[in-house]
Amino acid sequence: MKTPLPQVDKIERNWYVVDAQNKVLGRLATQIAMRLRGKHKPIFTPHLDTGDFVIVVNAEKVRLTGKKLEKKMYYKHTGYIGGLKSFTAKEMLKRKPEEVIRLAVKRMLPKNRLGRKQLKKLKIYSGPNHPHAAQKPQPLNI
Known part of the structure; x- marks a missing residue:
């Protein structure tokens, strides 16, 4: 019998569509990554992109627990010598x-071509409005 x-x-x-207002960043990101990969579907296949599109609104109102606002660091390199910037x-x-x-979310997806393809299905907006009303997104409660 074949699979x-x-x-x-x-x-x-x-x-x-996900409203990020007062949601904890890590818990929100795991649910979004699961939807992007398609792990919530019975047809999930690890080497195929079976996931859905996710729109995140109110990104500026996401919460971080503990002292992460002051202690968590993000790094970016400009490409020049000594060009490491930290925020x-x-x-x-x-x-x-x-x-x-x-x-x-990117760090929770596979680190290959499939992960990059899945990340393109994520649309994030800092305010409450988004231009994807024509796709009729369903609200996702997390």
Whole structure:
């Protein structure tokens, strides 16, 4: 007996909208990563992209527990010698709140071509509005 594999062109992809207001960053990111990978579906296959699209709104209102706002560091390299820049989580939430959620989810996905493809299905917005109303996203309670 052979194991049935889902056909790539027949995979049904849903759209979900998540409100990040007062949600803990890590717990939110794990649920989003699970939806992007498709692990919530019975047709989940590790080497295929069976996941859904996820829209995150109110990214600037996400919560970090403990002293992570002051102690958690994000690093970026400019490409030049001595060009390592570091930011605290508080600075990142102020400057680029979308990037905080994107990096948390990115680090929970596979580190290969499949993970990069799955990350493209994540849409993050700092405010309460998003331009994907035509896709009729369903609210996802986390």
